[in-house]
Amino acid sequence: EPEVTQTPSHQVTQMGQEVILRCVPISNHLYFYWYRQILGQKVEFLVSFYNNEISEKSEIFDDQFSVERPDGSNFTLKIRSTKLEDSAMYFCASSERLSTDTQYFGPGTRLTVL
Amino acid sequence: GEDVEQSLFLSVREGDSSVINCTYTDSSSTYLYWYKQEPGAGLQLLTYIFSNMDMKQDQRLTVLLNKKDKHLSLRIADTQTGDSAIYFCAESYGSGNTGKLIFGQGTTLQVKP
Numbered sequence: 001e002p003e004v005t006q007t008p009s010h011q012v013t014q015m016g017q018e019v020i021l022r023c024v025p026i027s028n029h030l031y032f033y034w035y036r037q038i039l040g041q042k043v044e045f046l047v048s049f050y051n052n053e054i055s056e057k058s059e060i061f062d063d064q065f066s067v068e069r070p071d072g073s074n075f076t077l078k079i080r081s082t083k084l085e086d087s088a089m090y091f092c093a094s095s096e097r098l099s100t101d102t103q104y105f106g107p108g109t110r111l112t113v114l
Numbered sequence: 115g116e117d118v119e120q121s122l123f124l125s126v127r128e129g130d131s132s133v134i135n136c137t138y139t140d141s142s143s144t145y146l147y148w149y150k151q152e153p154g155a156g157l158q159l160l161t162y163i164f165s166n167m168d169m170k171q172d173q174r175l176t177v178l179l180n181k182k183d184k185h186l187s188l189r190i191a192d193t194q195t196g197d198s199a200i201y202f203c204a205e206s207y208g209s210g211n212t213g214k215l216i217f218g219q220g221t222t223l224q225v226k227p
Contacts, residue, residue: 043202045214055213056214102162
């Protein structure tokens with residue numbers, strides 16, 4: 001069964017460093033998303049992406065964040081200058097056609113900022 | 115603003131039924147979802163219901179939707195120890211169709227042997 005994959009599974013970085021989290025969505029999917037879950041808190045929407053542009057972003061998704069689909073398979077989330085409060089589990093998701101189609105989630109990348 | 119609320123914890127005995135409840139605020143939600151998260155793992159889609167439906171059954175899972183009260187429930191029949199996990203309710207938010215999901219805080223289901 002096709003699945004969303006994410007790398008790395010765990011990323012440790014120093015405050016102020018840039019990180020890139022990578023995702024490979026399901027191959028025929030057209031809509032892509034990033035969410036994050038701070039330990040013990042709700043899963044929060046960050047950004048949705050379609051047709052090579054951002055469809056919607058939350059207030060969390062400030063200028064420190066960016067997303068890119070550099071080729072036909074990868075979807076990346078970049079955090080330019082990480083802060084302690086960026087420590088969280090980051091989930092990538094994708095859906096097939098309409099934005100209201102079911103979203104399938106990857107296993108997540110745990111980001112730890114020291 | 116949008117909000118989804120769930121109770122935090124439910125404990126049941128193996129073989130009993132579990133009912134996890136959720137309330138939401140956005141009346142324009144198109145789909146409502148249940149996701150399962152096992153320790154250290156990602157979000158696994160369990161089931162979903164379209165907003166014009168009242169009930170959906172899928173093997174041991176039954177989803178009930180009361181659109182008037184904006185209440186969603188997930189019933190797990192014959193609960194097994196392998197069902198122990200965190201269960202998240204989520205709604206697709208907004209009429210702009212950007213696909214944004216709003217999650218509840220998750221209900222931890224503990225199944226005792």
